[in-house]
Amino acid sequence: MKKTAYACAIACLGSLATHGALAQSSVSIYGILDSGVVYTTNANAAGDSVVKVPSLTGSLPSRIGFRGVEDLGGGLQAVFTLESGLNVDTGTMGQGNRLFGRQASVGLKGAFGTLTLGRQINMTFLSMLKSDVLGPNLFSMSSIDPYIPNARSDNAIGYLGNFADFTVGATYSFGRDASSAGGPAATACAGEVAGNSKACRQVTALLGYDNKRFGVTASYDIMYGNTGAAAGLTTSDSHDRRATLNGYVMAGEWRIGTGVMARKKEAATPVNDLESNLYYLGASYPLMPMLTLDAQVARHDVKHSANDSTLTALRLTYFLSKRTAVYSSLGYMKNAGLAAISLDAGGTVGQGMNQSGVSAGVRHTF
Numbered sequence: 001m002k003k004t005a006y007a008c009a010i011a012c013l014g015s016l017a018t019h020g021a022l023a024q025s026s027v028s029i030y031g032i033l034d035s036g037v038v039y040t041t042n043a044n045a046a047g048d049s050v051v052k053v054p055s056l057t058g059s060l061p062s063r064i065g066f067r068g069v070e071d072l073g074g075g076l077q078a079v080f081t082l083e084s085g086l087n088v089d090t091g092t093m094g095q096g097n098r099l100f101g102r103q104a105s106v107g108l109k110g111a112f113g114t115l116t117l118g119r120q121i122n123m124t125f126l127s128m129l130k131s132d133v134l135g136p137n138l139f140s141m142s143s144i145d146p147y148i149p150n151a152r153s154d155n156a157i158g159y160l161g162n163f164a165d166f167t168v169g170a171t172y173s174f175g176r177d178a179s180s181a182g183g184p185a186a187t188a189c190a191g192e193v194a195g196n197s198k199a200c201r202q203v204t205a206l207l208g209y210d211n212k213r214f215g216v217t218a219s220y221d222i223m224y225g226n227t228g229a230a231a232g233l234t235t236s237d238s239h240d241r242r243a244t245l246n247g248y249v250m251a252g253e254w255r256i257g258t259g260v261m262a263r264k265k266e267a268a269t270p271v272n273d274l275e276s277n278l279y280y281l282g283a284s285y286p287l288m289p290m291l292t293l294d295a296q297v298a299r300h301d302v303k304h305s306a307n308d309s310t311l312t313a314l315r316l317t318y319f320l321s322k323r324t325a326v327y328s329s330l331g332y333m334k335n336a337g338l339a340a341i342s343l344d345a346g347g348t349v350g351q352g353m354n355q356s357g358v359s360a361g362v363r364h365t366f
Contacts, residue, residue, distance in 0.1 A: 025070035029366075034058040035088040036327075036361020038138060038344055042353040053089040056346040057136050058361040059317065059327045061094065061149065062086040063102055069109075079114065080106040085185075095150070096179035096186025105158070113161025113168075120158045122171045123206035124242055125151035127219035130210065131246040131257035133282035133294045138359050139313040139331030141280055142345045144300045145261070146184035147242070149345075151221070153202050154178045155192060167208040167217070176202035176223050187230035189223075198236040199226040214249040225268070232265070232272025240265040255284045275303040290319045306337035328360040 036058040043050040065083035072078055083102035085094025095101025100119070107116030128148065134140040136149035153173035160169040175191025177200070191200025201224045208217035221242045225233025233240060246259030258281045265274040282296030298311040313331040320326065333343040333355045342349040349355045 027068040029066055031064035032060050032062050032365050033088060034060050034062050034363040036359055038357060038359035040344055040347060040355055040357035042350050042355045043348050045350040054138055054344060055087045055089045057138050059137050059363050061136055062088045075110050077109045079109050096181035098179060113159055116158040119152060119154045120156055122151050122153045123169050123204035123219045124221040127206050127217045127244050128246050130215055131248040131259050133257050133284040134296045134313060137315055138344050139329045141298045143343060144298060144309060144341055145278060150185040165209055165211050169206040171204045173202040175200045189226055189229035196236050198224045200224060216247045219244045232267030234268040238266055238268045253286055257282050277301045292317045307339040308336045309339045309341045310334045323365045325363050331357045
C-alpha cells in the first residue's frame, strides 16, 4: 500500500513539474520618470513669457508599467500590459486621469503575430516610431497635432504581426474614448451604442518594411464621433481621418527620418472642419558615445487658410548611464495668420505670435 501511495505521489509531482515547465510565466515592472524646466516667450496675448515645470512630457512622457507573459506551449503565449501615465510635476495620472491610461490589454502571441484586447496604442502611433527622431519631446510635432503621442483606442481589438522585414497591423475600436476628462487623451466618445454601429468607432491599419539600412511605413486612421464628443465630432457621421507615410535611412551613424501626415476632419458643423498636411524632416547623430544630437523641422500646412505653422527644434542628450540622462532642447514655432500652436506640448501662445523656448531636464528609466 505504501509503495502504491509513493508511486502515485511521484506521478502527481511529475505531472505538476511538466505542467509548470509548459506554463512558465514572468511579470516585469518598468517605467520612466522625466521632468525638467521650460522657458517660453509669448505665452499669452500680451506677449508675456513664462517659466514652469511642464506636466505632459520632458523628453519622454513619464510612466509606470507592468508587462507579463505566460508560455502556453506549442509556441503560444499569453501576454498582458498595464501602463499608467504619470504627471511628475503634480504626482497625478495622465491620459484623462485613467488608472492605466497608456495601455491596458491582454492577448495571445504566436507565430501568427499578437492579438490583443483592451485599451491600446494604435497604428498611427506605431507608424512614426522609427522616423520621428524627437518623438514625444516637449518641443516636437506633438505640439502641432497632440493626437500623435495620444494615438490610443479604448475598447479595441488589435493585431500586430512581423514577418521577415515586413510588419502588418490593425486595430478596431467599438468605442474609441470613454473618458470625458478633456484634452487630446480624453475626448468623451465612449461608443458601443445599440442601434448605431458607427458611433465612436475607430479603425487603424499599418503596413511597413524595414531592415538595418532603411524603412518605410504607411498607416491609415479614421475615427467617428457621437453626441457630446470633443473636437466637433458630435454626430456618428462626423469623422477625423489621418493617413501617414513615413521613412528613415541609416547613413553611417546618422539616422534621417521624414514623413507626411494628411488629415481631413469633417465635423458636425463646418466651422470645425480641417484639412491639412503635416510634413517633417529630422536627423539624429551621436556626437560622442554618450552624447546625441537630434534636430527636426516640421511644417503644418492648413489648406484653404493662412493659419500655417513651422516648428524648428534641437535636442542634446547626455547619457550619465544606460538608464539616466540629462537633456536640453531649443525650439522655435512660427505661427502665421491666426494660428496659435504653442512650441511646448500642452502650453499656450498668443494668437498669430511666434514662440521661442528652451528646456532642460533629467530622465531615468527602470
